[in-house]
Amino acid sequence: MLPLIQREVVERKGWIDEEEFLNMIALAQAAPGLIAVNSAIFIGWRVGGWKGVCGAVLGAVLPSFIIILAIAMIFSEWKELPAVEAVFKGVRPAVVALIAAPLVKMAKSSKITWTTALIPIAAALLIWLGHVNPVWVILATIVITLCSIWLSSYRSSK
Amino acid sequence: MLYLALFISFFKIGLFGFGGGLAILSLIEMEVESHGWMSEQEFVDIVAVSQVTPGPIGINCATYVGYTTAGIWGSVLATTAIILPSLIIMLSICRAYFWLNKRFADSPYFTQTLRMLRFTVLGLIAAAALLLIKPTTFIDYTSWIIFAVVAFCTILPNFTKKKVTDIVSHPILLIVLAGIAGYLIYAPA
Numbered sequence: 001m002l003p004l005i006q007r008e009v010v011e012r013k014g015w016i017d018e019e020e021f022l023n024m025i026a027l028a029q030a031a032p033g034l035i036a037v038n039s040a041i042f043i044g045w046r047v048g049g050w051k052g053v054c055g056a057v058l059g060a061v062l063p064s065f066i067i068i069l070a071i072a073m074i075f076s077e078w079k080e081l082p083a084v085e086a087v088f089k090g091v092r093p094a095v096v097a098l099i100a101a102p103l104v105k106m107a108k109s110s111k112i113t114w115t116t117a118l119i120p121i122a123a124a125l126l127i128w129l130g131h132v133n134p135v136w137v138i139l140a141t142i143v144i145t146l147c148s149i150w151l152s153s154y155r156s157s158k
Numbered sequence: 159m160l161y162l163a164l165f166i167s168f169f170k171i172g173l174f175g176f177g178g179g180l181a182i183l184s185l186i187e188m189e190v191e192s193h194g195w196m197s198e199q200e201f202v203d204i205v206a207v208s209q210v211t212p213g214p215i216g217i218n219c220a221t222y223v224g225y226t227t228a229g230i231w232g233s234v235l236a237t238t239a240i241i242l243p244s245l246i247i248m249l250s251i252c253r254a255y256f257w258l259n260k261r262f263a264d265s266p267y268f269t270q271t272l273r274m275l276r277f278t279v280l281g282l283i284a285a286a287a288l289l290l291i292k293p294t295t296f297i298d299y300t301s302w303i304i305f306a307v308v309a310f311c312t313i314l315p316n317f318t319k320k321k322v323t324d325i326v327s328h329p330i331l332l333i334v335l336a337g338i339a340g341y342l343i344y345a346p347a
Binding site: 001027028029030031032033034035036037038041042045046053057060061063064065067068069071072073075076082083085086087088089090091092093094095096097098099100101102103104105106107108110112116117119120121122123124126127128133134135137138139141142144145146149150153 | 170175177179202203205207214226230233237240241244271272277278281282289290296301304308309313332335340344346
């Protein structure tokens with residue numbers, strides 16, 4: 001989605017420049033929430049303040065909202081049809097594969113090592129087998145990282 | 159109070175959803191499952207629909223879950239709730255943009271936490287996939303064959319640079335093919 005945003009916002013409309021666009025990606029990915037929505041908020045704010053934010057967010061959300069609402073209305077009636085159920089029996093394992101397979105590329109680009117691989121493995125096991133809410137896993141990651149940096153800087157300052 | 163529960167759940171998902179669409183899935187799954195709003199089959203189906211329609215997966219799930227649990231207003235509420243934390247946080251960041259850039263961006267507290275969160279997010283995505291492997295979604299050995307083929311096609315571009323692999327690994331194509339396979343294998347004659 002980001003290349004699409006870049007072409008529209010940087011090249012066609014010239015709302016922000018290339019460098020600011022890169023900053024925007026960094027912020028939109030670092031902040032929690034949907035990256036497309038975060039980007040829309042940033043660009044909307046830069047271009048037109050509060051009004052810009054309202055316009056950009058509505059623009060980013062409404063198409064999905066309308067499409068899915070229409071599908072939800074139709075789908076709740078079609079769901080029981082044997083043919084539709086058969087199609088989804090084939091689709092479900094494919095979806096699980098589409099969730100899992102990008103992990104290979106993401107692990108590569110995050111420069112993971114054997115030691116740091118313990119973090120995602122522990123997180124996955126806690127959620128999958130321990131049924132721990134992912135919210136706690138995320139909070140624990142933040143707290144442990146902050147504490148360990150604070151501890152090491154405290155020790156080195158002594 | 160169904161509306162309140164919907165709002166709190168999706169606000170939480172928006173607030174703790176680091177790392178983009180796939181990472182958010184395990185959060186949505188947990189919320190939806192603990193409230194009994196959807197079976198895992200329904201959840202996988204909506205993820206499938208999200209993959210073949212444009213737009214962020216988070217918005218798609220919020221709209222769909224909101225509609226099936228509480229009608230049109232439910233979908234409006236859930237979608238608003240998932241955006242709201244983004245609005246609050248991103249607007250604060252925008253207003254403090256220059257200040258943040260100078261003092262925050264280089265702070266090890268900030269960069270290290272982001273680095274660690276990237277690793278955790280890998281685990282969240284793996285968990286989302288693992289949680290969906292259930293007897294209701296993987297009904298027999300053909301399910302595993304479909305899984306293996308789709309996973310193989312998706313991973314392939316990481317190792318070869320051929321143009322064909324880019325086409326074969328396209329998620330929409332793979333979902334459509336899996337749907338056709340499902341129809342041919344499981345549809346009653």
